[in-house]
Each structure stands twice: as C-alpha cells, then as structure tokens.
Amino acid sequence: DAGITQSPRHKVTETGTPVTLRCHQTENHRYMYWYRQDPGHGLRLIHYSYGVKDTDKGEVSDGYSVSRSKTEDFLLTLESATSSQTSVYFCAISGQSIEQYFGPGTRLTVT
Amino acid sequence: QQQVKQSPQSLIVQKGGIPIINCAYENTAFDYFPWYQQFPGKGPALLIAIRPDVSEKKEGRFTISFNKSAKQFSLHIMDSQPGDSATYFCAAATGGANNLFFGTGTRLTVIP
Numbered sequence: 001d002a003g004i005t006q007s008p009r010h011k012v013t014e015t016g017t018p019v020t021l022r023c024h025q026t027e028n029h030r031y032m033y034w035y036r037q038d039p040g041h042g043l044r045l046i047h048y049s050y051g052v053k054d055t056d057k058g059e060v061s062d063g064y065s066v067s068r069s070k071t072e073d074f075l076l077t078l079e080s081a082t083s084s085q086t087s088v089y090f091c092a093i094s095g096q097s098i099e100q101y102f103g104p105g106t107r108l109t110v111t
Numbered sequence: 112q113q114q115v116k117q118s119p120q121s122l123i124v125q126k127g128g129i130p131i132i133n134c135a136y137e138n139t140a141f142d143y144f145p146w147y148q149q150f151p152g153k154g155p156a157l158l159i160a161i162r163p164d165v166s167e168k169k170e171g172r173f174t175i176s177f178n179k180s181a182k183q184f185s186l187h188i189m190d191s192q193p194g195d196s197a198t199y200f201c202a203a204a205t206g207g208a209n210n211l212f213f214g215t216g217t218r219l220t221v222i223p
Contacts, residue, residue: 042213090154098209099145100209100211102147105153
C-alpha cells in the first residue's frame with residue numbers, strides 16, 4: 001500500500017462522540033487525501049492537503065475537519081459522529097505526479 | 112450528481128473472456144483518467160491511466176480505450192483470470208487539480 005498506514009483499521013463509536021482517524025506515510029509525498037467509500041457512490045473526496053498546515057475541502061467535507069502538522073501525518077476528525085458517517089475511509093497520497101496511491105482503509109461504524 | 116458514470120454495476124465472465132467496463136463524463140476539463148482495482152478489505156490500487164491525447168493504452172492484459180468526442184472511456188481485460196475478480200473503479204480529474212472523481216464501481220467475477 002505504497003508506504004501508507006491508517007489507524008485504527010476498525011472502529012465502532014456512538015453517535016455524538018468525537019473520532020480521529022490517522023494516516024501516516026513514509027514516502028515524503030506532498031499531497032495527502034481523505035476519501036470515504038460508500039455503496040452506490042464510489043469514493044468521494046472529503047479533504048486534502050497540499051503541504052504542512054495547508055488543507056482544502058473536497059466534495060463531501062461537511063462534518064469533517066483535518067489537520068496536518070507534519071509531512072507524514074494527516075488526521076481526519078469527526079467532531080460529533082453521526083450514523084451517516086458510517087463508512088470506509090481511505091487515505092491517499094501523491095507526489096510530483098498526479099497519480100494517487102491509497103492506504104488500506106479504516107472501517108468506521110457509528111451506532 | 113455523479114461526475115463520472117460507470118456501467119455495468121456487476122459483470123460475470125468465463126475465464127478467458129474479455130470483460131468491458133464503460134465510463135462516461137460530461138466535464139470537458141477532465142484530462143486524466145485512471146482505473147483502480149480493489150480487492151475485498153483492501154484499498155484501491157492504481158491499474159492503468161490515460162490522457163486524452165491518445166485513444167488507447169495497453170499495460171499487460173489491461174487496455175483503456177478513450178473516445179474524446181463521445182466523452183467515454185472503457186477498460187478491457189484480455190484473457191481474464193479468476194484472480195482478476197475484484198471491483199474496478201474509473202475516475203477522472205483535471206491535470207492541475209487533485210480532486211479525483213470516481214465512478215460507482217463494477218464488481219467483476221471471473222468464473223474458472
């Protein structure tokens with residue numbers, strides 16, 4: 001998975017609780033992304049980062065925030081989890097080229 | 112609104128057959144079209160990609176055909192094998208941007 005790890009790999013949480021997912025890369029790539037994957041929707045971009053402390057919104061950013069304090073780490077936070085945020089979350093990275101490489105994913109269930 | 116429309120949703124072929132997966136888009140600013148392969152429990156893996164300046168690209172048994180005027184592109188898998196059974200996603204992006212727009216996926220099953 002191109003030097004990308006995600007943690008945790010599985011999480012069950014209750015509605016209203018905060019959740020933070022972590023993406024860690026060892027490739028020193030500039031760009032990092034968070035996607036969610038849902039049946040019937042494919043993958044949709046939540047937020048992305050183009051450098052330390054530089055982030056921007058994607059297609060489905062409502063209810064999510066991100067932070068990137070180091071090149072290698074990109075955090076996705078759900079401030080108050082809702083059942084609609086039950087999904088599989090993928091981190092991706094890209095360097096000089098446009099090609100994106102994905103991590104193994106985190107399965108999040110909000111009950 | 113889905114920026115990239117993918118069909119079929121699922122596909123079953125015999126070993127050695129040539130499955131074809133189709134994608135269509137409307138945004139003429141798209142100029143990068145990758146295909147990803149995903150196995151259960153894994154992240155999507157980049158398979159092959161094409162730019163609109165060519166009409167076809169081959170990598171091993173995988174071929175992308177691109178029709179710029181029709182705004183369509185497709186993936187062909189030659190001599191398909193049971194190990195090709197996976198979900199395939201097409202995607203599109205503009206060259207200077209980082210937002211990949213994905214199709215909804217096609218679940219391919221290759222029967223031995």
